[in-house]
Amino acid sequence: MVFVRDPCGIICLIVTYGAIIYADYVVIYWIIPATMPLSIGAFNVALYNTVIFLLGMSHWRAAFSDPGFVPLPTKRLDFSDLHSGADQGGEWTLCTLCEIYRPPRAHHCTTCQRCICRADHHCPCINNCVGECNQKYFLQFLFYVGILCLYSVTLVLVSWIFPCAGCSKSLLESQLMHTIVLLMESTLFGLFVTLVMLDQLSVILYDETVLAAREQNGAYWSKRRRYQLLAQVFGPGHPMLWLLPRASLKDATRYHDAALLNHEV
Numbered sequence: 001m002v003f004v005r006d007p008c009g010i011i012c013l014i015v016t017y018g019a020i021i022y023a024d025y026v027v028i029y030w031i032i033p034a035t036m037p038l039s040i041g042a043f044n045v046a047l048y049n050t051v052i053f054l055l056g057m058s059h060w061r062a063a064f065s066d067p068g069f070v071p072l073p074t075k076r077l078d079f080s081d082l083h084s085g086a087d088q089g090g091e092w093t094l095c096t097l098c099e100i101y102r103p104p105r106a107h108h109c110t111t112c113q114r115c116i117c118r119a120d121h122h123c124p125c126i127n128n129c130v131g132e133c134n135q136k137y138f139l140q141f142l143f144y145v146g147i148l149c150l151y152s153v154t155l156v157l158v159s160w161i162f163p164c165a166g167c168s169k170s171l172l173e174s175q176l177m178h179t180i181v182l183l184m185e186s187t188l189f190g191l192f193v194t195l196v197m198l199d200q201l202s203v204i205l206y207d208e209t210v211l212a213a214r215e216q217n218g219a220y221w222s223k224r225r226r227y228q229l230l231a232q233v234f235g236p237g238h239p240m241l242w243l244l245p246r247a248s249l250k251d252a253t254r255y256h257d258a259a260l261l262n263h264e265v
């Protein structure tokens, strides 16, 4: 388990969990009992909390699993012959802070103080880096936050269209206050995760497709090629399975090359 001791990241984690718990409280306590009959209400509570469960699972995995740290050598490496690393793996580079050889697209993160394979960015929301091994969980987290925001906005609108008939004025005022806060929270988070998700997908699909296009004579937007690029992040299998925050086989076999290189040089 990975836990980065970064005060900013820890505050962001608390804010994220706090916002989700507050949304659940407003929906269960203020919206559903006053707006719906028992059976429809129970169904919505179950569905809303299923989304929260999947969101929590993917967030937990993104936050506390290894993002793809380049394995550290078991003994100090001899860097007197710098070409030995490059010869073995193309554009491999040397990180003088970690004292390791790292594969192409690996970068050093100053917060995690390690090199990360296929590093994307350090995200305070998950208090961890987004890299080769947890980008899938990060995208799932963004997806479920988006779904939860959409669901919350819908429930708020339903509560406004069908106000509680037998409720007192003070109760209705409290409900209105909480629903306004939830609407603002959902809109803000919803827009934010949509933008981050689009950016992530464009990096996965576009950056690599430019390279792939040269190899494949411009046929880079084919369905098959897009599947291949996404499968590099989400693992092989049906795209429906990509939404489940389960560990994939790739996690167990990753950076075999980096481990070999740093241990053998």
Ligand SMILES: [Zn+2]
Binding pocket: 095, 096, 097, 098, 099, 107, 108, 109, 113, 114, 115
């Ligand atoms: Zn490094």
Ligand SMILES: [Zn+2]
Binding pocket: 109, 110, 111, 112, 113, 121, 122, 123, 128, 129
């Ligand atoms: Zn980091």
